[in-house]
Amino acid sequence: MKKLILLTLIVILTACSFGASSELDRNRQTWQDSGVTHYRFSLNIGCFCVFRDKMPITVEVQNGEIISMTYPDGTLVAVTDPNYETFSQHATIERLFTELEAGQSGDADEVTVTYDSTRGFPSEIFFDFIKAAADDELTLSVSNFQVLK
Numbered sequence: 001m002k003k004l005i006l007l008t009l010i011v012i013l014t015a016c017s018f019g020a021s022s023e024l025d026r027n028r029q030t031w032q033d034s035g036v037t038h039y040r041f042s043l044n045i046g047c048f049c050v051f052r053d054k055m056p057i058t059v060e061v062q063n064g065e066i067i068s069m070t071y072p073d074g075t076l077v078a079v080t081d082p083n084y085e086t087f088s089q090h091a092t093i094e095r096l097f098t099e100l101e102a103g104q105s106g107d108a109d110e111v112t113v114t115y116d117s118t119r120g121f122p123s124e125i126f127f128d129f130i131k132a133a134a135d136d137e138l139t140l141s142v143s144n145f146q147v148l149k
Contacts, residue, residue: 024104024113028097030120038062038148045090046139051083056143059091066091090140093121099140103127116145 044056057077060067069077069087077084089095100122103111110128115121123145127138 023115024097024101027115027120027122031093031097034119036119036147037064039093040144040146040148041093041142042144043087043090044139044141044143045087046141047137048135049086051086054083056141057087057091058144059087060148061092062148064092064094093142096122096125096140096142099127100125116142119145121145 038061040058040060042056043059045051046055054071056072058068058070058072060069066088069084069091071077077087090099100111100113103125108127108129109131110126112126113122114124116123121142122140123142125140129136129138
């Protein structure tokens, strides 16, 4: 009887971990299948950060490379901008998938995600890196997504 209970528990835990991973995989595949290589979107980075008043930025991406990032007032986020490195680590759909995967693999204590129902990209990701700590949470939100020709 103990072996049957143990086997059942293993099957349930395996199914749970497989389901979480496969949701990410299915959405990543949907994104890849969409064939979108040139796009623009608004990126809001929500955190306990000094640049909160400069959100959302507008990002243009082509073939996986950042073409431009601009502040809401239209000012270009230059490579020399102190925020450039922070912004660029989140500034492509592919990078968002990579961050999400890392968070779900243990980099964060809690991760929640909402996917775009059409193209599968993560439209909102919430990370709580240390559940017992304050001010370590990060939210990444994608809006105004446009395919560019």
